[in-house]
């Protein structure tokens with residue numbers, strides 16, 4: 354028998370995500386599969402549920418949600434032989450988009466049933482995993498504002514982006530030192546990605562591969578509001594490389610030092626995180642998650 358556990362975030366994306374055992378057993382029949390559904394009740398709960406599923410010896414653990422839920426569930430599976438599945442229900446779905454996992458629940462479940470497994474790289478920030486991307490600067494501030502919205506969709510991202518743009522430079526000075534001694538004062542963004550998608554078809558790192566042992570790094574220095582708008586348009590047109598101040602490179606590790614007095618605001622897989630540590634060691638852990646594609 355195959356033990357398959359579904360960890361469902363009921364509020365991901367447009368919300369109201371409900372799965373019943375009858376529905377899932379129409380794909381995973383009771384003669385072959387033992388199906389368990391676990392519904393997360395609060396932020397951080399998917400992590401606890403995944404840990405329980407591991408101790409219950411699940412063979413396959415499926416995250417039903419967006420990048421935040423994926424992050425919490427998959428964090429527990431890194432370096433194990435447990436197979437990880439995704440039913441994308443989030444607003445952005447960066448990792449699922451890169452893996453070409455269908456957004457239709459039916460087709461995502463059929464993929465899981467076929468069980469074509471690939472090993473993918475994951476990123477680490479001071480040993481804490483990320484799967485899609487992390488960022489410091491504008492994206493982190495957008496996410497901080499976005500988390501106040503009840504509705505998690507493209508419209509909320511757009512409103513948060515406009516609000517952030519209005520007040521962006523009024524914040525205290527940020528000073529960051531990147532590993533090669535590159536000092537950045539008030540950078541617009543330092544963005545580090547494992548995937549070639551941010552969600553909604555938007556990307557800053559189109560060359561990223563999930564199994565190349567590299568993270569794709571985008572550094573954008575302090576820029577004017579007019580240039581921020583130009584960058585936004587180029588991203589929507591899928592041509593961010595035409596934006597001249599943007600520096601793009603690949604690396605298997607980097608160090609980010611915070612030289613300002615305040616902790617750095619960051620986003621990790623689309624969730625706001627305050628970095629209390631002044632030194633961030635960011636690295637790649639090659640082919641350490643077995644995921645159904």
Ligand SMILES: Nc1ncnc2c1ncn2[C@@H]1O[C@H](COP(=O)(O)OP(=O)(O)OP(=O)(O)O)[C@@H](O)[C@H]1O
Nearest residue numbers: 366393394396397418419420421422443444445446
């Ligand atoms: N019942 C719940 N109530 C509130 N928050 C929850 C609940 N269950 C899970 N969460 C948290 O919601 C956060 C966001 O989840 P998720 O990323 O899946 O959705 P999303 O933000 O809509 O998608 P995306 O990241 O792709 O944009 C995660 O940190 C998760 O732990």
